[in-house]
Amino acid sequence: MDASVLFSAAIAGVIVVLTPGPAVLAFLGIGAASGRMAGAAFLIGHLVGDLMWSSLALVAIVGAQAVNPWVFRGLAIFCGCYLMWLGVRALLARRGSGQFATVARRPLARGLVFGLSNPKSYPVTLSVFTALLAGNLGALTVANAPILLAACFAGFLVADVILVWLVGMRALRHVYTRHEIWIVRGTGALFVGFALNTLWQAWRGIAASI
Numbered sequence: 001m002d003a004s005v006l007f008s009a010a011i012a013g014v015i016v017v018l019t020p021g022p023a024v025l026a027f028l029g030i031g032a033a034s035g036r037m038a039g040a041a042f043l044i045g046h047l048v049g050d051l052m053w054s055s056l057a058l059v060a061i062v063g064a065q066a067v068n069p070w071v072f073r074g075l076a077i078f079c080g081c082y083l084m085w086l087g088v089r090a091l092l093a094r095r096g097s098g099q100f101a102t103v104a105r106r107p108l109a110r111g112l113v114f115g116l117s118n119p120k121s122y123p124v125t126l127s128v129f130t131a132l133l134a135g136n137l138g139a140l141t142v143a144n145a146p147i148l149l150a151a152c153f154a155g156f157l158v159a160d161v162i163l164v165w166l167v168g169m170r171a172l173r174h175v176y177t178r179h180e181i182w183i184v185r186g187t188g189a190l191f192v193g194f195a196l197n198t199l200w201q202a203w204r205g206i207a208a209s210i
Contacts, residue, residue, distance in 0.1 A: 005144075006151040012129050013155020017050065018162065019128070019190060023114060025183075030107050031167030039167045042111035043160045049115020050125075054152045057126040058145050073202045079127035080198035083191050086124070090188025093181065131198045 018024070023046055031039030129152075166172050 006147065009129075009148045009151035010155035010158075013050075013054065013152035014159045015155075016054070016125050016128050016152075017156055017159030019124075019187065024163070026110075026114060027163060028167060028172075030110075031164075032172075034107070036164055036168040038107045040160075040164045042107040042114075043163060045108045045111025045113075046115035047156060047160065048112055050156050051149075051153065052116065053125045054129070054156075055149060057129050058148055058152075060126060061129060062145055073205050076130045076198050076202035076205075079123055079130055080195045080202065082123045083127045083195035083198065087188040087191030087193075087195060090184050090191065093184045093188070127198055128194060131194050131201065 027039055027042050027046075030042050
């Protein structure tokens, strides 16, 4: 397999973890209140959910490719529209809504439950993978799925280490507490960007097949 495909899969894993969403905002809240160890415990629990959702996302992408390219394109359009909806919603978030606040007494268990039950994890993971891997459809096969998942897992670990290091910094805690609404809105802008890229890749595939 081309190293660039594995690199894209690893970058997808990094982006899935680092992109500020409900899980990252919950992690920042826990880490800011209780320190690096509590934040790390949350991420260890959440890693189980990351692996599960990324596995399902790769199965969906590989399965769509095995069935019909149009299934993949339809899936890309759906995910792009979903990401757009999430992004616009975050851009319009209001200060003091309490929507993104999370408190955890047992961060490991909280991370596990959060990672496995978050209904947004699968479509967001699928959308990011689709956006970054849509240009390498030939590599998305059943035989290559395990090594792609391993590359994603490596990306998860790198991103988790970065988050644990960052959350212990006093400056980050101060910035998060003071500018939470702008972090949420910045997340929205990033989601909109991924949505546009996903829809563009889908349109290119449709145009090429006509």
